[in-house]
Amino acid sequence: MLNAALSDKLDRLRHIFNEAAEVLVAYSGGIDSTLVAKVAFDVLGDRALAITANSPSLLPADLTAAKVQAEFIGIKHQIVQTEEMNNPNYTSNPINRCYFCKSELHDTLKPLAKTMGYGYVVDGLNADDLQDYRPGIQAAKERGVRSLLAEVGISKMEVRMLSQYLGMPWWDKPSQPCLSSRFPYGEEITIEKLRRVGNAEQYLRDRGWKGDIRVRSMGDTAKIEVPSDRLSEFINIIDMSQLTQAFRDYGFSSITLDLEGFRSGKLNDAIAQLKN
Secondary structure, rough: OOOOOHHHHHHHHHHHHHHHOOOOOOOOOOHHHHHHHHHHHHHHHHHHHEEEEEEEOOOOHHHHHHHHHHHHHEEEEEEEEOOOOOOOOHHHOOOOHHHHHHHHHHHHHHHHHHHHHEEEOOOOOHHHHHOOOOOOOHHHHHHEEHHHHOOOOOOOOHHHHHHHHOOOOOOOOOOOOOOHHHOOOOOOOOOOHHHHHHHHHHHHOOOOOOOOOOEEEEOOOEEOOOHHHHHHHHHHHOOOHHHHHHHHOOOOOOOEEOOOOOOOHHHHHHHHHHHH
């Protein structure tokens, strides 16, 4: 059961969709945009379309998951290619890298929505995201994208509560931002490096790790982050000698485990230093 406040937020979200003739959902397959896709489909049916942008920064397994989830929901789903890797403003990895990523995404989706007759493009930004450093928000605003979860004040935790309430089996799915977020600002992003990080994280998933995991790329060093209260569990689950060999095969020269533990947006700590 939902509490009264969250039930009211869901009603408001449904009402916004009900007033729209049709919507195109910028759908990454993450927990937030998947909730938006679910509610959009429940209200609009075939007048809702989910579009997933595929690029080297998306883990192949996450693209597969996006397809499976869209099929489960029933929403129409298409995949488009984006070309942010051709933009040196993106690959040089400045502190506003996400601005160029979202610019590419919505410069792709906006004309597509217009051509196909969809009046709105909506994304999965939630209310908590507004409190973090996210330059991509500005790029979306400049292109008229609506962030309905944020508009009605739905937080990350409430996204999970609503997802569970609506019967979505992935309601507790860990957050999985794009692979470019694994690199410290200023380190050039290449397709080879993205593949290396993606292979490393998939290796850990395939060996039974459930929950938050990041493999940060610090030059040729892989820094593994898991929640601090699960460090001993990680060491017990994963064979360290096999991990070391696998990561070296992917191209890392050394592998470390971050004793502070996983923290979303940790690389943003360096922004103040870089600005100075």
